[in-house]
Amino acid sequence: MEQAIEDLEQQNLKIRAEMRMEMGQMREQINKMFEIITWNAAPTPAVATKGVAPSAATQEGFKDCAQRWRELATQVQPPLSE
Incomplete structure (x- = not known):
């Protein structure tokens, strides 16, 4: 039973790390898109x-x-x- 709990905690940590990485990548993509949009909207x-x-x-x-x-x-x- 304790081993199962440890396994679940390890899986939880792994999933959280993957999600943080994906969120960081998404944040970078959003920032790039924002830069493109604001650059195109800049006055001539x-x-x-x-x-x-x-x-x-x-x-x-x-x-x-x-x-x-x-x-x-x-x-x-x-x-x-x-």
């Missing part, structure tokens, strides 16, 4: 928007933004090919 710097105020850049539509970047791409030397 004024340099990238060519002097446009950040509030105006965030309010413009997708088509307007795409057109603005197309116009900027035509100014690149040497020209970019499609």
